Amino acid sequence: MIIKQSLLTLTTVAVLALGSVSAVAEPIILKFSHVVAENTPKGQMAIKFKALVDEKLKGKVDVKLYPNGQLFSDKKVLEALLLGDVHLASPSLSKFKKYTKKLQIFDLPFLFQDMGAVERFQQSEAGQGLLKTVSKKGLLGLGYMHNGMKQISASKPLHTPADAKGLKFRIMSSDVLAAQFEAVGATPLKKPYSEVFTLLQTKAIDGQENTWSNIYSKKFYEVQEYITSSDHGLLDYMVVTSAKFWKGLPDDVRPILKRLLDEAIAHGNKVAAEKSKSDKQAIIDSKRSKVIELSDKERQQWVDMMKPVWKQFEAIVGKELLDAAIASNKK
Numbered sequence: 001m002i003i004k005q006s007l008l009t010l011t012t013v014a015v016l017a018l019g020s021v022s023a024v025a026e027p028i029i030l031k032f033s034h035v036v037a038e039n040t041p042k043g044q045m046a047i048k049f050k051a052l053v054d055e056k057l058k059g060k061v062d063v064k065l066y067p068n069g070q071l072f073s074d075k076k077v078l079e080a081l082l083l084g085d086v087h088l089a090s091p092s093l094s095k096f097k098k099y100t101k102k103l104q105i106f107d108l109p110f111l112f113q114d115m116g117a118v119e120r121f122q123q124s125e126a127g128q129g130l131l132k133t134v135s136k137k138g139l140l141g142l143g144y145m146h147n148g149m150k151q152i153s154a155s156k157p158l159h160t161p162a163d164a165k166g167l168k169f170r171i172m173s174s175d176v177l178a179a180q181f182e183a184v185g186a187t188p189l190k191k192p193y194s195e196v197f198t199l200l201q202t203k204a205i206d207g208q209e210n211t212w213s214n215i216y217s218k219k220f221y222e223v224q225e226y227i228t229s230s231d232h233g234l235l236d237y238m239v240v241t242s243a244k245f246w247k248g249l250p251d252d253v254r255p256i257l258k259r260l261l262d263e264a265i266a267h268g269n270k271v272a273a274e275k276s277k278s279d280k281q282a283i284i285d286s287k288r289s290k291v292i293e294l295s296d297k298e299r300q301q302w303v304d305m306m307k308p309v310w311k312q313f314e315a316i317v318g319k320e321l322l323d324a325a326i327a328s329n330k331k
């Protein structure tokens with residue numbers, strides 16, 4: 001009788017224990033895939049986001065980071081978001097052509113005078129409206145993130161546009177960027193970020209355009225003898241998710257995640273501002289590549305040759321939007 005009763009008690013305890021185990025919910029896995037190194041503005045933003053989520057949503061959300069294109073290239077990552085294979089990405093604004101043509105405005109050469117103008121435009125009504133242009137295809141733009149202004153590196157010194165004539169440059173997958181290099185008589189080649197170093201090293205291409213932090217972190221400066229400090233265009237990002245994934249998040253998690261992401265982006269933007277100076281200096285100090293500063297006269301020649309590209313894309317991006325972007329140059 002005593003044995004029977006103890007068995008009953010044991011069984012009850014076991015059932016209760018099992019019940020409580022199954023009641024513990026597994027954390028939501030949030031995979032964040034990007035193509036740059038960890039010591040870049042975007043890499044640091046991702047690390048900050050994970051740290052904030054680990055602290056504030058412990059046990060509820062688990063962020064897994066995949067830097068350096070180890071999971072997906074930028075071409076594939078947007079499809080992967082829609083398939084649910086990853087949950088967060090932040091490709092450059094130059095890589096959304098399949099989803100919206102309006103973002104091509106950010107690629108127009110010499111459109112923004114500085115990052116202050118970029119920030120004003122992105123935060124304006126027009127800029128915020130652009131985040132929604134990807135939603136028809138099931139993506140959800142959660143915010144912009146800065147990297148900075150692009151510079152042109154090459155195997156020969158580029159002082160004026162005539163120096164770039166006949167050279168091959170790697171570009172991101174943007175028709176505006178193709179038109180920009182064609183405008184100076186060069187040949188643009190759309191290639192994934194992961195291939196740039198080898199293309200430069202093997203001299204399959206003559207040059208490329210990128211920000212100081214990308215040129216530094218991916219060691220492009222070790223295989224390019226010259227970098228022209230041109231600030232001719234912008235490389236910024238849109239942080240995106242899939243609308244389906246985002247809507248499927250619990251109501252008590254979604255707003256917290258958005259707040260933490262905004263905090264991480266603000267941190268990434270700070271890193272971007274710092275790195276645009278410190279990584280340029282690190283490249284100069286390395287003496288592996290000569291940094292060319294343009295005179296006003298030389299710079300004006302690049303502007304004169306590249307700016308006509310605006311006209312080619314005005315009908316696609318819209319005159320009103322273009323005017324709003326130009327107006328953001330005024331404080």
Ligand code: SIN
Pocket residue numbers: 035036090091092147172192193210214235
């Ligand atoms: C990035 O900054 O995400 C990559 C930019 C590039 O493809 O050049």
